[in-house]
Amino acid sequence: MSVNVDKNLPDIYMKVSNIQQVFLNIIGNALDALKSSDEKSLSIRMYANEKCINVDIEDTGCGIDHDHILKIFDPFFTTKPPGKGTGLGLSVSNSIIKAHEGTINVFSEKGKGSLFKICLPLNNKKKISIILVVDDDIMIHTPINQYVPFFH
Numbered sequence: 001m002s003v004n005v006d007k008n009l010p011d012i013y014m015k016v017s018n019i020q021q022v023f024l025n026i027i028g029n030a031l032d033a034l035k036s037s038d039e040k041s042l043s044i045r046m047y048a049n050e051k052c053i054n055v056d057i058e059d060t061g062c063g064i065d066h067d068h069i070l071k072i073f074d075p076f077f078t079t080k081p082p083g084k085g086t087g088l089g090l091s092v093s094n095s096i097i098k099a100h101e102g103t104i105n106v107f108s109e110k111g112k113g114s115l116f117k118i119c120l121p122l123n124n125k126k127k128i129s130i131i132l133v134v135d136d137d138i139m140i141h142t143p144i145n146q147y148v149p150f151f152h
């Protein structure tokens with residue numbers, strides 16, 4: 001596994017817990033994909049250009065069927081056995097990245113591996129609004145925090 005993070009990445013505004021969720025989903029998928037492949041390599045790169053911070057997550061796992069590539073961001077699309085996959089990871093990740101005005105793209109070849117490319121735009125400051133929920137009743141604030149996780 002290799003992790004390569006450029007020094008001096010610019011600061012951007014983000015909902016950190018949501019972006020962590022995206023990384024966990026995509027890295028979790030990569031680890032699943034690597035289980036069945038002989039070559040097991042995972043590489044994560046973070047670098048900036050004038051428009052965005054790019055995060056590339058690349059694995060040498062099983063790859064994605066050509067017929068599936070347009071479906072993987074659909075809610076509940078999964079190729080994993082029941083109990084293993086919910087099919088929600090990429091759909092939620094896509095919503096989170098969109099809420100940050102970013103993009104997420106995938107390049108994959110069956111049997112070779114997959115590359116997920118996330119772009120988080122710089123200067124998104126003005127577009128962010130945050131919903132503050134103040135309530136001392138755990139039955140109220142826990143579900144609200146779970147179901148309103150993204151900023152719009």
Ligand SMILES: Nc1ncnc2c1ncn2[C@@H]1O[C@H](COP(=O)(O)OP(=O)(O)O)[C@@H](O)[C@H]1O
Pocket residue numbers: 025029030033059061062063064072077078079080084085086087088089090091113114
């Ligand atoms: N890195 C990857 N390599 C191969 N297939 C992948 C990869 N990431 C996602 N997929 C495919 O996309 C599907 C949907 O992923 P996801 O939304 O995270 O749901 P889940 O992981 O619960 O199946 C997976 O079931 C798998 O078929």
Ligand SMILES: [Mg+2]
Pocket residue numbers: 025028029089090
């Ligand atoms: Mg997943």
